[in-house]
Amino acid sequence: MRLAGKTAIVTGAASGIGFATAALFVAEGARVIAADLGMPELEGTTGVAADAGDEAAVKGLIKRAQKDFGGVDIFFANAGISGGLASIFEQSVEDWEQILRVNLIGPFLAIKHAGPVMKERGGGSIICTASVAGIRAGAGGPAYSASKAGVINLVKVAATQLCDSNIRVNAICPGLIETGMTKAIYDMARDSGKESLLGNLNPLKRGGEPDEIAHAALFLASDDSSYVNGHALVVDGGLSISHPFYNQSYGRTAF
Template sequence: MKNNQEETLSKNKELTLKDKVIVITGAASGIGKASSELLASKGAKVVLVDFQQNAGQETLKGILDKGGEGIFIQADVSKSEDVQNYLDQTIQAFGKIDVLFNNAGILQTFSRFADIEEDHFENIINVNLKGVFLGMKYALKIMDDQGYGNIINTASTTGIRAEHSLAAYTASKHGVIGLTKAAALDYVRRGIRVNAICPGGVATAITAGVPQQLQETGYMPEEFPNMRIGRYAEPHELAEFVAFLSSDSSSYMTGSILLADGGLTL
């Protein structure tokens, strides 16, 4: 009897993403791409959202070629009309939104606080923070009407501590954590969960130039040349984290700020 129960539980866990409709922003590369591919492989219907049309279409093609189901929508996540459009298209295509993975983001050019250009600061805030706010704002209306929903936001270790020469990025990611907690509290009795992940160093195109940029600023934090775990995370490792939060296995989690940083913040 015990073995049969264990087999049933195992099968149920394997099917927890089946037919879930999951929207992923920043889906054309890095964590977003890896997550899109993994979620689709687990049975989710994925909606890939990215500003990069060619890369997004290529990611979608790879998913469809492997038998997955999904669509691609080009969008600038910092624009309200684009955000409403990708959510409207999701509803038109699939009739619901189970999960929104707010992952789109850009990295600040490394510079001391007083040297940050105002337009660069605004761009970082618009994409990294306003983009998350808009995605949550309009998705929460849909999820509230549905009576359920699940939002996952990509924050960063810079959301819980400052990082040298990254004041704008640090501010944006602190803001993401604040929005996550505020929304989780507002909707805690509405059947909607909101959580955030905080990656440390991840091996993506966006971070490939980080060591050189740091050297150019004249400052190299000790953890960059020698990560505490000995390496950067691979995008697929973060994707597994996203899959867990997207599943019913994380049903009792909301307002959680989850580190996946290889010991970076120890």
């Protein structure tokens, strides 16, 4: 029960990594507010319909935690969207604005509004979902990759600006994980009989499961990581040690 007596907010909790993490946090003794655009239905949590990229919604989640549980100890800013794999020359400004709003502004709002509340409580842990796509090119679309690179730098800056608060701010960088976001990739591979090739570009030769990211989040949320701060924890089967290059311009606008 590594999170006994703790209160956690998890965004993007209706499925995938968020759902698995909220369930694990409950199993480890936490009181969990599970938030998503559609209200998550997960036993043992308080489900809330909320847009993680909307400031009023984020403030509302924190107020709910204060009202129901007396404060916030853990905020897992996990909600995100992929935006597809269109090239820079095919994406619109509106595409970028939406992707950055959810993927980067969402974690910023979590840090901005949870930080002062956690400080009053004596400390806490803020975790943001980044991606291996934020480390090197070749693992995601342009806006998605840029947003996740921003998350990695955001947690480093936030860790410095929350010094003396006993609040740790870290990121998780998942590789290929079977979630709603990657469903099309997995379905395509299975339909074509190429499921065995999924994850073939990492040394473990497989894709990951949401539970494997959830356990990384548990580590960062608990006192097990009490001296880990401003860090981007990569959980990708070894993919990012050598991102392969492939011709992303094939079939797209290129020069």
